[in-house]
Amino acid sequence: MLRQYELVERVKEYDPDADEALLNRAYVYTVQKHGSQMRASGDPYFSHPVEVAGLMTDLKLDQETIITALLHDTVEDTLATIEDVEEKFGPEVARLVDGVTKLSKIEQMPENERAAENLRKFLLAMSEDLRVLLVKLADRLHNMRTLHHIKKPEKRQRIARETMDIYAPLAERVGMYEYMREMQLLAFEQLEPEAYATITKRLEQLRQSDNGQVDRIALDIKQALSEAGIEVEVWGREKHPYSIWKKMAERHLPFEQVSDIMAFRVLTDTEEDCYRALGVLHSAFQFVPGRFKDYISTPKNNGYKSLHTTLFYDKSMRVEVQIRTREMNETNEFGLAAHWAYKQHDKADGAVGWLRDLIEIVDASHDAEELLEHTKLAIYQDRIFAFTPKGALFQLPKGATPVDFAFAVHTDLGAQTVGAKINGRHMPLRTQLHNGDVVEIIKGANAEPQLSWLSFVVTGKARASIRRAVRLKEREEVAEIGRKLFEEIADRLPTKVGKKAIRQAAEALELEDAEDLMYAIGASKVTDRQVMEAIVPGSTADMPDEPQLERAISIKGLTPGVAFDLAECCHPVPGDRIVGLRRPRVGVEVHTIDCLQLADGVDADWVDLSWGERSHGAVGRLNVVLYNRPGTLADMASVFARNNANVMNLELTQRDDPFHTYELDIEVQDLAHLTRIVSALRASDAVAQSDRI
Known part of the structure; x- marks a missing residue:
């Protein structure tokens, strides 16, 4: 655990103007407040916030973030209040601590609801200040490092699953790949212990039989580039076990057939040198077609920049090579945190465009499970690039369709989509997009999202927007049914019903307005009696109870004694307009007037029918x-x-x-x-x- 003076020295190294007294006061405050509390590992509890603060100093974050890391559990786990924090450390720290604290108050909720509500508060807090996310990610990373001390396996599994589903993808989306990789590795160890043990054992065997091969490959790459006059740093590393397991699962491969287990990184001085190095390597080694990606000209949403290629070494061994400048490497490992200089106070929403989509999903999602589903879709990786006809670039998940593209451009465009052109050709809306496609969305003024789109869209934003639109449309339809039913209710009242009486009835039934009342009637949330009593108290005193369901069917228009059957193709019920088909020796079959089977009745006599009085059931x-x-x-x-x-x-x-x-x-x-x-x-x-x- 970092000592007090060590933490302060770390901050002063990159921020000489930091308030040393304030940092010391925060360190002492968290030690005092957590007092004798202990962690599952047996360490004093305050060791956790101190280590989280240490992780923040690795990112060279401002003193407010360091203090927030030190205090992030005090309001939740001790007698400290946000007011205390504001009084002692200022409003900015109090706001950040409050943002992190709100995420922890839902541990008793059901798993999906808890995770979703956690995410909802998380995203809203992030929209105010990205540093809330950075502290929370460091908090989760340190908790994962000590997860093995928790005795209950089901609790370890729950925390690991949440980390894999939510926090690791979020770390990736802000470009903090070091955090992402370590979280995935630690979660993988808990979720798939047998696979983790098998792969780590195989990697250890490879290391023992390596005979310096990694160093030899790195040296050959460096020598090829040096001979071309490009000075670089080169080093090799294994892909971590989760990355290997994921590739094995996706491609259904045994370990022996995962060929590019080794990845090599080439660091140059300039962007121009990156492309020169790529040309040299493609000349010196045979490259694998289809495995080249240029994230320098088209960076990922999180700012990630690099050239990726895969080469054949010794004609058989595949090795992945990543080429980037030293500055890119710093940004790629720690993402947006690397840009968060200690005197910068830009809003997070201006720094990461995808965050706006997440906030929109929070507003559009109907319940906790839906929010979790949509947001997972929004933060997972594996992206493709597509363009508007004017050249604007949009990144989308693999498998995205023109509908996903339209919603990515703007929610209103997605809602008005009626067709699409891909690379100048009219294509179905369910067509999957590929890298470099130019997509033109055709819209209609009266168009609206279709429920069927949910069978092929893949982005969280599109799914949330479609579901919201469909729900609103259905609500309007239910309210329209309610208005028709209300007319029947009003006819049974002893007095004429005006708009004022309807508003008062809605208020009496604890509904917001007249429209809400019509929806409640249509959705059977209120009974006829309740509505009548709300409009005219006492009007239902002499009404009989609701009749029990029973059948009493009579049909007008039939010769007395003639048998009839209600057709099973259209299932007419009292109140439908009906017609009869009469065939010899069969009797009369009663259909609804719009039944599609009537077209087959050309050999039968049509009989004009209606329901008898009091027909029901x-x-x-x-x-x-x-x-x-x-x-x-x-x-x-x-x-x-x-x-x-x-x-x-x-x-x-x-x-x-x-x-x-x-x-x-x-x-x-x-x-x-x-x-x-x-x-x-x-x-x-x-x-x-x-x-x-």
């Missing part, structure tokens, strides 16, 4: 698309139970992750009853789509 057929996650089937069943509908038949007709499609028959009183159920299903968080068949 029939079977309606629905097509319901559920999100494929635990509990959605139960949520759908509860909608039927709340609406007094009996499920007669249920069939899973299609599995298309992340959706499951069901076809089901339900007993209903009449068309109004069926309409209420459809609208209630559409309003449910479990349901992606609901339609009557």
